[in-house]
Amino acid sequence: MATRPLSFWATIVFVFFLSCKGKTSFVLKLALLQDPRFPQLSHLDVQEILAAAQEMTAQKFATEIDFSLAHEGFVEDFFKSSSLPKNGDFIIDEEYLLQEFRKKKNSALAFLRKNWSLKDLGAYFPTGSYESFWQNLFLTYRQKLATLRNYRLKNGMLLLNHKPYESYRSWKKIMREQNLYDFILTNHFILYDEVAEPYPHVIFKHAKVSGSSFDSPKREGPFMGKSAMMSVFELYAEEEYFLGERTKKIKNYSRSFRNKALGGYLLAHEIGHMLFWISDVYDHGRNCLMDTRFENLEIADGYRVLLEHPEPCPRCLEYVEARKKIANLYEKQEIEKILDTLKDYPKPNELPFETIRQLLGKKYSP
Ligand SMILES: [Zn+2]
């Protein structure tokens, strides 16, 4: 039997200690919403994905999470039940999106400055200023849209079907309205059309959304007005264009491996956003589940790095501890104490304060 390095045992003891200390567990109400045009998730797939997510959140956040499958159906029906434009009268208009991209330049520049250093952005392409980076981002977005517009899947079908659920902005709206689920698992393509916030890693990844967390202020449970979703499209669709160069070369690219990478990297990462209110980070280190640097652009790469660095991220654990304290206070409705705890949150200005305000009766200001 191979001897384990000391750091391995130190990690085990550390995780055990934390799990005893903050024994809060969370149960997410899950919906499986599929689009019949794309490869489907079976129950076995769902089980594998969720098990990998549970394992990773236990390892990285020292937190027990569980899922209860509350609904299975078509994504189209979920959107029909909302106040969004009904299916059939929704067009993904490329010209409009590019116009908006240009119009929102100032807010996009502020967004880039707030979240990334020029050095971080330099991983995408060498850049001397935020202005020139934005310019390149615009050209990249335009090129992605031009490809997606006429993209045909292997079976000859057009990728885009011009339905509201293919638009990220529609997702944001419906998740804000809904009061049914904490997490949605789906299998279709979602276009990133929130152009005032041009996340470089999203635009580079084919202007496609694989996972996101949302404000759902009507959901008053332990998640305090947050929800999230993940799409398996990228790893299920088997479309060359959407797979990264390194992913294509993975030898054991089995369904089971894909499920583990989706659950252990992507889904667990979204839980970091929705539950612990941690933003994408670039400086926590390679053991961090929330690490969103350029090198993690391919899902399989992000997952592999986490397997190589199994220890929890101490900086994320600060969020976890603060969030568990808030969850316990919220259950007892001790609002004043929550307001105090929020002040000690690692990055109070990144808190979802709009939903917090709504839930706490508009008392909170960052
Ligand atoms: Zn993220």
Ligand SMILES: [Zn+2]
């Ligand atoms: Zn971290």
